[in-house]
Amino acid sequence: MAATPNRQFKNICVLSGFTYGKHKEFVEAAIDLGRSIAARKLHLVYGGGNRGLSKMVSEAAFIRGSQVLGIIPRVLKPLGSSSDSSTGEELVVSGDLATLEALMTLASWAHLHIYQKPIGLLNVNNFYDGFIAFLNHAIKNYFIPSNVKKLFICAHTANELLDKLQAYKPEPDPWTFVLERPNHDGNNSRSKKYKLDLTLRL
Amino acid sequence: MAATPNRQFKNICVLSGFTYGKHKEFVEAAIDLGRSIAARKLHLVYGGGNRGLSKMVSEAAFIRGSQVLGIIPRVLKPLGSSSDSSTGEELVVSGDLATLEALMTLASWAHLHIYQKPIGLLNVNNFYDGFIAFLNHAIKNYFIPSNVKKLFICAHTANELLDKLQAYKPEPDPWTFVLERPNHDGNNSRSKKYKLDLTLRL
Numbered sequence: 001m002a003a004t005p006n007r008q009f010k011n012i013c014v015l016s017g018f019t020y021g022k023h024k025e026f027v028e029a030a031i032d033l034g035r036s037i038a039a040r041k042l043h044l045v046y047g048g049g050n051r052g053l054s055k056m057v058s059e060a061a062f063i064r065g066s067q068v069l070g071i072i073p074r075v076l077k078p079l080g081s082s083s084d085s086s087t088g089e090e091l092v093v094s095g096d097l098a099t100l101e102a103l104m105t106l107a108s109w110a111h112l113h114i115y116q117k118p119i120g121l122l123n124v125n126n127f128y129d130g131f132i133a134f135l136n137h138a139i140k141n142y143f144i145p146s147n148v149k150k151l152f153i154c155a156h157t158a159n160e161l162l163d164k165l166q167a168y169k170p171e172p173d174p175w176t177f178v179l180e181r182p183n184h185d186g187n188n189s190r191s192k193k194y195k196l197d198l199t200l201r202l
Numbered sequence: 203m204a205a206t207p208n209r210q211f212k213n214i215c216v217l218s219g220f221t222y223g224k225h226k227e228f229v230e231a232a233i234d235l236g237r238s239i240a241a242r243k244l245h246l247v248y249g250g251g252n253r254g255l256s257k258m259v260s261e262a263a264f265i266r267g268s269q270v271l272g273i274i275p276r277v278l279k280p281l282g283s284s285s286d287s288s289t290g291e292e293l294v295v296s297g298d299l300a301t302l303e304a305l306m307t308l309a310s311w312a313h314l315h316i317y318q319k320p321i322g323l324l325n326v327n328n329f330y331d332g333f334i335a336f337l338n339h340a341i342k343n344y345f346i347p348s349n350v351k352k353l354f355i356c357a358h359t360a361n362e363l364l365d366k367l368q369a370y371k372p373e374p375d376p377w378t379f380v381l382e383r384p385n386h387d388g389n390n391s392r393s394k395k396y397k398l399d400l401t402l403r404l
Contacts, residue, residue: 097345105306105307143299
Protein backbone atom coordinates (compact mmCIF):
# COMPACT_ATOMS: atom_id res chain seq x y z
CA MET A 1 0.00 0.00 0.00
CA ALA A 2 1.27 3.48 -0.79
CA ALA A 3 2.67 5.13 2.34
CA THR A 4 1.90 8.70 1.32
CA PRO A 5 -0.99 8.84 -1.13
CA ASN A 6 -1.49 12.17 -2.91
CA ARG A 7 -5.27 12.00 -2.93
CA GLN A 8 -7.02 11.01 0.28
CA PHE A 9 -10.36 10.13 -1.28
CA LYS A 10 -12.98 8.51 0.95
CA ASN A 11 -15.38 6.99 -1.58
CA ILE A 12 -14.77 4.71 -4.51
CA CYS A 13 -17.27 3.75 -7.19
CA VAL A 14 -16.92 0.24 -8.59
CA LEU A 15 -18.66 -0.83 -11.79
CA SER A 16 -18.36 -4.56 -12.32
CA GLY A 17 -21.62 -5.81 -13.78
CA PHE A 18 -23.86 -8.67 -12.72
CA THR A 19 -22.10 -11.50 -14.52
CA TYR A 20 -19.26 -13.59 -13.11
CA GLY A 21 -17.12 -14.05 -16.21
CA LYS A 22 -15.67 -17.32 -17.47
CA HIS A 23 -12.67 -17.75 -15.18
CA LYS A 24 -12.35 -17.97 -11.41
CA GLU A 25 -9.71 -15.23 -11.49
CA PHE A 26 -12.46 -12.65 -12.08
CA VAL A 27 -14.35 -13.68 -8.93
CA GLU A 28 -11.13 -13.88 -6.89
CA ALA A 29 -10.14 -10.40 -8.08
CA ALA A 30 -13.58 -8.99 -7.20
CA ILE A 31 -13.38 -10.37 -3.65
CA ASP A 32 -9.79 -9.12 -3.32
CA LEU A 33 -10.90 -5.68 -4.50
CA GLY A 34 -13.70 -5.53 -1.91
CA ARG A 35 -11.30 -6.54 0.88
CA SER A 36 -8.67 -4.01 -0.26
CA ILE A 37 -11.29 -1.23 -0.27
CA ALA A 38 -12.24 -2.11 3.31
CA ALA A 39 -8.59 -2.37 4.39
CA ARG A 40 -8.07 1.22 3.19
CA LYS A 41 -11.20 2.33 5.06
CA LEU A 42 -12.89 3.52 1.87
CA HIS A 43 -16.66 3.68 1.34
CA LEU A 44 -18.00 1.77 -1.66
CA VAL A 45 -20.57 3.01 -4.18
CA TYR A 46 -21.65 0.34 -6.65
CA GLY A 47 -24.36 -0.55 -9.15
CA GLY A 48 -26.57 -2.29 -6.60
CA GLY A 49 -28.11 -5.71 -6.88
CA ASN A 50 -27.07 -9.08 -5.57
CA ARG A 51 -25.57 -10.84 -8.57
CA GLY A 52 -22.26 -11.37 -10.28
CA LEU A 53 -19.02 -9.55 -9.62
CA SER A 54 -20.97 -6.59 -8.18
CA LYS A 55 -22.21 -8.87 -5.40
CA MET A 56 -18.69 -10.24 -4.80
CA VAL A 57 -17.09 -6.80 -4.45
CA SER A 58 -19.83 -5.31 -2.28
CA GLU A 59 -20.14 -8.28 0.09
CA ALA A 60 -16.38 -8.52 0.56
CA ALA A 61 -16.15 -4.79 1.34
CA PHE A 62 -19.22 -4.81 3.63
CA ILE A 63 -18.10 -7.84 5.66
CA ARG A 64 -14.74 -6.16 6.32
CA GLY A 65 -16.37 -2.93 7.54
CA SER A 66 -16.83 -0.60 4.55
CA GLN A 67 -19.99 1.46 4.20
CA VAL A 68 -21.65 0.29 1.00
CA LEU A 69 -24.15 2.21 -1.15
CA GLY A 70 -25.87 0.49 -4.09
CA ILE A 71 -27.58 2.62 -6.74
CA ILE A 72 -30.08 1.14 -9.21
CA PRO A 73 -31.84 3.25 -11.86
CA ARG A 74 -35.61 2.95 -11.35
CA VAL A 75 -36.11 1.50 -14.83
CA LEU A 76 -33.73 -1.38 -14.04
CA LYS A 77 -35.07 -2.12 -10.57
CA PRO A 78 -37.20 -5.09 -11.72
CA LEU A 79 -33.96 -6.80 -12.78
CA GLY A 80 -32.56 -6.42 -9.28
CA SER A 81 -29.19 -5.45 -10.63
CA SER A 82 -27.41 -2.71 -12.51
CA SER A 83 -24.03 -1.18 -13.20
CA ASP A 84 -25.27 2.21 -14.28
CA SER A 85 -23.82 4.32 -11.51
CA SER A 86 -21.42 7.21 -11.68
CA THR A 87 -21.65 8.60 -8.16
CA GLY A 88 -18.28 7.87 -6.66
CA GLU A 89 -15.01 9.52 -5.84
CA GLU A 90 -12.97 7.24 -8.04
CA LEU A 91 -13.82 4.48 -10.45
CA VAL A 92 -12.64 0.92 -10.81
CA VAL A 93 -13.95 -1.16 -13.66
CA SER A 94 -14.01 -4.88 -14.36
CA GLY A 95 -17.03 -6.01 -16.30
CA ASP A 96 -19.78 -6.13 -18.85
CA LEU A 97 -21.70 -4.09 -21.43
CA ALA A 98 -23.23 -1.53 -19.04
CA THR A 99 -19.76 -1.17 -17.52
CA LEU A 100 -18.22 -0.42 -20.91
CA GLU A 101 -21.01 2.08 -21.54
CA ALA A 102 -20.20 3.88 -18.28
CA LEU A 103 -16.50 3.69 -19.15
CA MET A 104 -16.99 5.48 -22.47
CA THR A 105 -19.46 7.98 -20.98
CA LEU A 106 -16.99 8.99 -18.27
CA ALA A 107 -14.12 9.19 -20.78
CA SER A 108 -16.28 11.40 -23.00
CA TRP A 109 -17.26 13.59 -20.01
CA ALA A 110 -13.60 13.79 -19.05
CA HIS A 111 -12.78 15.05 -22.54
CA LEU A 112 -15.38 17.80 -22.02
CA HIS A 113 -14.10 18.51 -18.48
CA ILE A 114 -17.48 17.53 -17.02
CA TYR A 115 -15.75 14.70 -15.15
CA GLN A 116 -12.12 14.92 -14.08
CA LYS A 117 -11.37 11.88 -11.97
CA PRO A 118 -9.23 8.90 -12.92
CA ILE A 119 -10.85 5.75 -14.27
CA GLY A 120 -9.21 2.60 -12.92
CA LEU A 121 -9.16 -0.58 -14.98
CA LEU A 122 -8.63 -3.79 -12.99
CA ASN A 123 -6.94 -5.72 -15.77
CA VAL A 124 -7.61 -9.29 -14.60
CA ASN A 125 -6.23 -11.87 -17.08
CA ASN A 126 -5.26 -8.90 -19.31
CA PHE A 127 -8.97 -8.44 -20.04
CA TYR A 128 -8.60 -4.76 -20.94
CA ASP A 129 -5.50 -5.10 -23.17
CA GLY A 130 -7.69 -5.07 -26.30
CA PHE A 131 -9.60 -2.01 -25.11
CA ILE A 132 -6.38 -0.10 -24.41
CA ALA A 133 -5.01 -1.17 -27.82
CA PHE A 134 -8.14 0.16 -29.56
CA LEU A 135 -7.90 3.41 -27.60
CA ASN A 136 -4.27 3.80 -28.71
CA HIS A 137 -5.31 3.09 -32.31
CA ALA A 138 -7.98 5.83 -32.15
CA ILE A 139 -5.42 8.25 -30.68
CA LYS A 140 -2.92 7.45 -33.45
CA ASN A 141 -5.65 8.20 -36.00
CA TYR A 142 -6.35 11.61 -34.36
CA PHE A 143 -9.90 10.67 -33.34
CA ILE A 144 -9.25 10.79 -29.59
CA PRO A 145 -6.90 13.30 -27.92
CA SER A 146 -3.92 11.65 -26.27
CA ASN A 147 -4.56 13.28 -22.87
CA VAL A 148 -7.72 11.17 -22.43
CA LYS A 149 -5.52 8.09 -22.06
CA LYS A 150 -3.94 9.55 -18.91
CA LEU A 151 -7.32 9.20 -17.16
CA PHE A 152 -7.22 5.41 -17.53
CA ILE A 153 -5.20 3.88 -14.71
CA CYS A 154 -4.48 0.20 -15.35
CA ALA A 155 -3.24 -2.50 -12.95
CA HIS A 156 -3.41 -6.27 -12.53
CA THR A 157 -4.17 -6.37 -8.79
CA ALA A 158 -6.56 -4.43 -6.55
CA ASN A 159 -3.83 -3.08 -4.26
CA GLU A 160 -1.68 -1.94 -7.17
CA LEU A 161 -4.70 -0.20 -8.73
CA LEU A 162 -5.74 1.53 -5.49
CA ASP A 163 -2.12 2.64 -4.95
CA LYS A 164 -2.09 4.21 -8.41
CA LEU A 165 -5.49 5.86 -7.97
CA GLN A 166 -4.44 7.38 -4.65
CA ALA A 167 -1.19 8.62 -6.18
CA TYR A 168 -2.96 10.08 -9.25
CA LYS A 169 -2.34 13.75 -10.00
CA PRO A 170 -4.76 15.36 -12.48
CA GLU A 171 -3.10 17.16 -15.37
CA PRO A 172 -5.37 19.85 -16.81
CA ASP A 173 -5.00 20.20 -20.56
CA PRO A 174 -5.75 23.62 -22.08
CA TRP A 175 -6.55 21.98 -25.40
CA THR A 176 -9.60 20.12 -24.17
CA PHE A 177 -12.93 21.89 -24.01
CA VAL A 178 -14.18 23.57 -20.86
CA LEU A 179 -17.95 23.81 -20.54
CA GLU A 180 -19.38 26.55 -18.34
CA ARG A 181 -22.86 25.68 -17.20
CA PRO A 182 -25.18 28.46 -16.01
CA ASN A 183 -26.80 28.06 -12.58
CA HIS A 184 -30.28 29.27 -11.65
CA ASP A 185 -28.99 32.81 -11.06
CA GLY A 186 -27.57 32.94 -14.55
CA ASN A 187 -23.99 32.75 -13.26
CA ASN A 188 -21.49 30.07 -14.07
CA SER A 189 -20.53 27.66 -11.35
CA ARG A 190 -18.87 24.26 -11.57
CA SER A 191 -20.19 22.96 -8.27
CA LYS A 192 -23.85 23.89 -8.64
CA LYS A 193 -26.64 21.37 -8.93
CA TYR A 194 -27.20 20.61 -12.59
CA LYS A 195 -30.53 19.33 -13.77
CA LEU A 196 -30.87 17.23 -16.89
CA ASP A 197 -34.40 16.95 -18.20
CA LEU A 198 -34.47 14.62 -21.18
CA THR A 199 -37.60 13.59 -22.98
CA LEU A 200 -37.10 10.61 -25.25
CA ARG A 201 -39.45 8.82 -27.59
CA LEU A 202 -38.38 5.19 -27.39
CA MET B 203 -27.21 -1.49 -54.17
CA ALA B 204 -29.58 -4.16 -52.86
CA ALA B 205 -32.46 -4.68 -55.28
CA THR B 206 -34.98 -5.82 -52.67
CA PRO B 207 -34.10 -4.47 -49.24
CA ASN B 208 -35.98 -6.04 -46.32
CA ARG B 209 -36.30 -2.84 -44.33
CA GLN B 210 -37.41 0.29 -46.16
CA PHE B 211 -36.23 2.79 -43.56
CA LYS B 212 -36.40 6.49 -44.44
CA ASN B 213 -34.06 8.05 -41.89
CA ILE B 214 -30.50 7.23 -40.97
CA CYS B 215 -28.55 8.61 -38.02
CA VAL B 216 -24.83 9.10 -38.59
CA LEU B 217 -22.42 9.67 -35.71
CA SER B 218 -19.00 10.62 -36.97
CA GLY B 219 -17.54 13.21 -34.64
CA PHE B 220 -16.03 16.60 -35.34
CA THR B 221 -12.48 15.50 -36.11
CA TYR B 222 -11.16 14.50 -39.54
CA GLY B 223 -8.84 11.65 -38.58
CA LYS B 224 -5.26 11.19 -39.75
CA HIS B 225 -5.78 9.76 -43.23
CA LYS B 226 -7.60 11.11 -46.29
CA GLU B 227 -9.52 7.82 -46.55
CA PHE B 228 -11.68 8.89 -43.58
CA VAL B 229 -12.75 12.12 -45.32
CA GLU B 230 -13.30 10.33 -48.63
CA ALA B 231 -15.43 7.70 -46.90
CA ALA B 232 -17.49 10.39 -45.13
CA ILE B 233 -18.25 12.17 -48.42
CA ASP B 234 -19.03 8.85 -50.10
CA LEU B 235 -21.40 7.98 -47.24
CA GLY B 236 -23.25 11.30 -47.59
CA ARG B 237 -23.63 10.80 -51.34
CA SER B 238 -24.80 7.19 -50.90
CA ILE B 239 -27.42 8.30 -48.36
CA ALA B 240 -28.74 10.87 -50.85
CA ALA B 241 -28.67 8.35 -53.73
CA ARG B 242 -30.95 6.07 -51.68
CA LYS B 243 -33.27 9.02 -50.93
CA LEU B 244 -32.73 8.67 -47.18
CA HIS B 245 -33.03 11.55 -44.69
CA LEU B 246 -29.99 12.20 -42.52
CA VAL B 247 -29.96 12.86 -38.77
CA TYR B 248 -26.53 13.76 -37.43
CA GLY B 249 -24.75 15.37 -34.48
CA GLY B 250 -24.96 18.89 -35.88
CA GLY B 251 -22.13 21.35 -36.20
CA ASN B 252 -19.92 22.31 -39.08
CA ARG B 253 -16.66 20.53 -38.38
CA GLY B 254 -14.88 17.29 -39.13
CA LEU B 255 -16.37 14.16 -40.63
CA SER B 256 -19.85 15.24 -39.45
CA LYS B 257 -19.61 18.25 -41.75
CA MET B 258 -18.37 16.08 -44.64
CA VAL B 259 -21.23 13.58 -44.38
CA SER B 260 -23.98 16.17 -43.91
CA GLU B 261 -22.82 18.51 -46.69
CA ALA B 262 -22.43 15.65 -49.16
CA ALA B 263 -25.92 14.36 -48.37
CA PHE B 264 -27.52 17.84 -48.41
CA ILE B 265 -25.95 18.86 -51.74
CA ARG B 266 -27.30 15.70 -53.36
CA GLY B 267 -30.84 16.31 -52.08
CA SER B 268 -31.22 14.61 -48.68
CA GLN B 269 -33.15 16.32 -45.90
CA VAL B 270 -30.63 16.86 -43.10
CA LEU B 271 -31.37 17.35 -39.40
CA GLY B 272 -28.55 18.27 -36.98
CA ILE B 273 -29.09 17.82 -33.24
CA ILE B 274 -26.81 19.47 -30.67
CA PRO B 275 -27.36 19.10 -26.90
CA ARG B 276 -27.83 22.56 -25.39
CA VAL B 277 -24.81 22.14 -23.11
CA LEU B 278 -22.54 21.56 -26.14
CA LYS B 279 -23.97 24.36 -28.29
CA PRO B 280 -21.14 26.81 -27.46
CA LEU B 281 -18.74 24.35 -29.10
CA GLY B 282 -20.76 24.45 -32.30
CA SER B 283 -20.40 20.74 -32.75
CA SER B 284 -21.46 17.46 -31.24
CA SER B 285 -21.94 13.79 -31.95
CA ASP B 286 -24.34 13.10 -29.12
CA SER B 287 -27.41 12.20 -31.11
CA SER B 288 -29.42 9.01 -31.11
CA THR B 289 -32.53 10.05 -33.01
CA GLY B 290 -32.37 8.11 -36.22
CA GLU B 291 -33.81 5.09 -37.92
CA GLU B 292 -30.49 3.36 -38.34
CA LEU B 293 -26.99 4.16 -37.20
CA VAL B 294 -23.69 4.38 -39.00
CA VAL B 295 -20.58 5.10 -37.01
CA SER B 296 -17.10 6.27 -37.93
CA GLY B 297 -15.49 8.46 -35.33
CA ASP B 298 -14.33 9.76 -32.01
CA LEU B 299 -14.85 9.57 -28.25
CA ALA B 300 -18.46 10.82 -28.15
CA THR B 301 -19.18 8.41 -31.01
CA LEU B 302 -17.76 5.48 -29.04
CA GLU B 303 -19.84 6.59 -26.06
CA ALA B 304 -23.01 6.54 -28.19
CA LEU B 305 -21.94 3.19 -29.62
CA MET B 306 -21.69 1.57 -26.18
CA THR B 307 -24.87 3.27 -24.95
CA LEU B 308 -26.87 1.92 -27.87
CA ALA B 309 -25.33 -1.54 -27.49
CA SER B 310 -26.24 -1.49 -23.80
CA TRP B 311 -29.79 -0.31 -24.60
CA ALA B 312 -30.04 -3.05 -27.22
CA HIS B 313 -29.09 -5.62 -24.58
CA LEU B 314 -31.98 -4.31 -22.45
CA HIS B 315 -34.33 -4.23 -25.47
CA ILE B 316 -34.72 -0.45 -25.12
CA TYR B 317 -33.16 -0.05 -28.56
CA GLN B 318 -33.50 -2.72 -31.23
CA LYS B 319 -32.02 -1.33 -34.41
CA PRO B 320 -28.76 -2.37 -36.06
CA ILE B 321 -25.60 -0.35 -35.46
CA GLY B 322 -23.52 0.04 -38.60
CA LEU B 323 -19.75 0.38 -38.39
CA LEU B 324 -18.09 1.95 -41.43
CA ASN B 325 -14.77 0.17 -41.07
CA VAL B 326 -12.52 2.56 -42.99
CA ASN B 327 -8.87 1.41 -42.95
CA ASN B 328 -10.01 -1.43 -40.64
CA PHE B 329 -10.45 1.19 -37.91
CA TYR B 330 -12.98 -0.89 -35.96
CA ASP B 331 -11.12 -4.23 -36.13
CA GLY B 332 -9.71 -3.67 -32.62
CA PHE B 333 -13.14 -2.78 -31.23
CA ILE B 334 -14.70 -5.91 -32.74
CA ALA B 335 -11.81 -8.01 -31.39
CA PHE B 336 -12.35 -6.61 -27.87
CA LEU B 337 -16.08 -7.28 -28.14
CA ASN B 338 -15.36 -10.89 -29.13
CA HIS B 339 -12.95 -11.20 -26.20
CA ALA B 340 -15.64 -9.96 -23.77
CA ILE B 341 -18.15 -12.42 -25.27
CA LYS B 342 -15.67 -15.31 -24.89
CA ASN B 343 -15.25 -14.36 -21.23
CA TYR B 344 -19.06 -14.42 -20.69
CA PHE B 345 -19.27 -10.69 -19.90
CA ILE B 346 -21.31 -9.77 -22.98
CA PRO B 347 -24.03 -12.02 -24.47
CA SER B 348 -23.17 -13.20 -27.97
CA ASN B 349 -26.44 -11.92 -29.48
CA VAL B 350 -25.31 -8.31 -28.94
CA LYS B 351 -22.69 -8.81 -31.64
CA LYS B 352 -25.41 -9.41 -34.23
CA LEU B 353 -26.47 -5.77 -33.84
CA PHE B 354 -23.12 -4.55 -35.14
CA ILE B 355 -23.13 -4.51 -38.94
CA CYS B 356 -19.64 -3.96 -40.32
CA ALA B 357 -18.54 -3.01 -43.86
CA HIS B 358 -15.64 -1.25 -45.60
CA THR B 359 -17.69 0.92 -47.98
CA ALA B 360 -20.80 3.06 -47.57
CA ASN B 361 -22.83 1.20 -50.19
CA GLU B 362 -21.95 -2.20 -48.74
CA LEU B 363 -22.91 -0.97 -45.27
CA LEU B 364 -26.23 0.53 -46.40
CA ASP B 365 -27.01 -2.69 -48.30
CA LYS B 366 -26.43 -4.71 -45.13
CA LEU B 367 -28.47 -2.32 -42.95
CA GLN B 368 -31.40 -2.44 -45.37
CA ALA B 369 -31.21 -6.24 -45.49
CA TYR B 370 -30.96 -6.55 -41.68
CA LYS B 371 -33.52 -8.79 -39.98
CA PRO B 372 -33.82 -8.40 -36.20
CA GLU B 373 -33.53 -11.64 -34.25
CA PRO B 374 -35.24 -11.37 -30.87
CA ASP B 375 -33.46 -13.35 -28.17
CA PRO B 376 -35.57 -14.63 -25.25
CA TRP B 377 -32.49 -14.68 -23.04
CA THR B 378 -31.97 -10.94 -23.05
CA PHE B 379 -33.90 -8.78 -20.63
CA VAL B 380 -37.15 -7.13 -21.61
CA LEU B 381 -38.02 -3.96 -19.75
CA GLU B 382 -41.67 -3.00 -19.52
CA ARG B 383 -42.05 0.70 -18.88
CA PRO B 384 -45.31 2.00 -17.41
CA ASN B 385 -47.08 4.79 -19.33
CA HIS B 386 -49.09 7.59 -17.74
CA ASP B 387 -52.16 5.34 -17.44
CA GLY B 388 -50.17 2.78 -15.51
CA ASN B 389 -50.19 0.34 -18.42
CA ASN B 390 -47.16 -1.02 -20.18
CA SER B 391 -46.47 0.12 -23.70
CA ARG B 392 -43.30 0.00 -25.76
CA SER B 393 -44.16 2.94 -27.99
CA LYS B 394 -45.23 5.46 -25.37
CA LYS B 395 -43.38 8.67 -24.64
CA TYR B 396 -40.83 8.01 -21.93
CA LYS B 397 -39.57 10.83 -19.76
CA LEU B 398 -36.17 10.70 -18.11
CA ASP B 399 -35.70 13.20 -15.32
CA LEU B 400 -32.15 13.01 -14.01
CA THR B 401 -30.73 15.29 -11.38
CA LEU B 402 -26.97 15.18 -11.18
CA ARG B 403 -24.53 16.91 -8.89
CA LEU B 404 -21.50 17.55 -11.07
